[in-house]
Amino acid sequence: MKHAVLAAGSLLVLLLAGTVPAQDPAPEPFTVAQWRAILALGPWPNPTGVDPSNRVSGHPDAIAFGATLFADPRLSRDGTLACATCHQPERAFADGLPRGRGATDVDRNTTSLLNVGGQRWYGWDGAADNLWAMSLRPMLDEREMGGNAQQLASLVRSDPALQARYAAVFRQPPPADDERVAVDLAKALAAYQETLVTARTPFDEFRDALARGDTVAAARYPAAARRGLAFFVGEGRCTMCHGGPRFSNDEFGDVGVPYFIAPGKVDAGRHGGIAQLKSSRYNLLGPFNDDAKRATATSTRHVAIEHRNYGEFKVPSLRDVARTAPYMHNGSIPTLREVVRHYSNLDENRLHADGERILKPLGLSKYDTDDLVAFLESLTSPASTP
């Protein structure tokens, strides 16, 4: 109650004065608009609830089965690659490489699986609209784990332990339909991945302190991070895309990163992703969605393919971003500082935006860059830093 009174008092001061008074003399106080934008970046954690398209989402036995499958290399064709080979728990469930390395090298950076539950689109191109489809894809992709539905179903049927766990999770023995078994394995994997949620961060402590008007706790947030935050939600307009508690709007953008894979070969990004999505049997409009109402299929039903989608890639979450280097869809930028420099010196001629005017070079000084990096680093929990 005391906190509620303090918060109300702070808001009143804010409304009267138009600014939030800073406790640290160094940083500028936040404007009302910045203050509101900061509050919109939380609270954290932000529970996403169970996935209605996956009948075992949130089930403890499915989560445990999914964790076992995640580390099992027998899911790959030659028995050498597990999900955890590329999505390594000690590397924020990524691999630290510029581009993924499965059965062969792939064209894109391995995305972290942290906070992967409840997203609207999956993958750099958003070719999947649900987590179980996204989990199935690498198992079947020749370039990654290289398997097929028959091989996956045979594995489950031939291993008594896997068969028993399958039956316990799905309340029936593995059916004769290989594809159904493969999709169910992906649903158990998805149930596990939904539990991979990042810890609270210094930013979250600051954001919540602001929300409840706790000026003492708020003052513990470093001045440089606070200045970086003010830029992030203010002049930098970074929350246009990196908004919300996950620091992503779950959509796509062209941020001037080249999408040439090899001479004469380009990565079509979102344009290709929408085409794949619409033709997939595993999308939320397809036969494997466990929700007869298709309650979460609105985006799939209405997504529009536009010329501007060419070369657009998913806006990544920034939570635990200090642990997920290298950056961008092709892993071409090795450090956070260089990512900030990329936006600072943005080459507008590289944007293929059909006249859109969202991005502009930030033109940051060294000190501004330091502040923005300090803020970004504050989005990573000290407990999770290796």
Place this chain on the structure above:
Amino acid sequence: MNWQHIMTLIGVLAAAGVEAAEPCGAALTGDKRILQNARYQVAYLTDINPVPAGRHFVVDFAVCPRGDAPPPSAVRVDANMPEHRHGMNYRPVVTTTAPGVYRAEGLLFHMPGRWDLTFDLVTGNTTQRLASTLRVE
């Protein structure tokens, strides 16, 4: 004015074919917004109000011709961010729920900021556009 005068006035108006005008969108219950130009009036409401960034929402709306304007033969709903020069990433679908009353589904504002919600009313070769500006957080 006494009772006899009122009844006489009602009789005269009825004889003249004057009907009591019903406000546009009377069938829509909720916090409506009204848009109009010389030929049409549109009353609309959203199922989430205010509309936030990042969530699908539904628009229920009524189209009311003014004067001698004909009812539109087709109706389209869309939205764009004029400052960014881009539209939505989703294509809404409009269905008729009653004569002159429609529902648009599938809209999503994927960024905070100013959005213009547009209603295109098509009659023959002409399209009348009415727009409503929303500030999205």
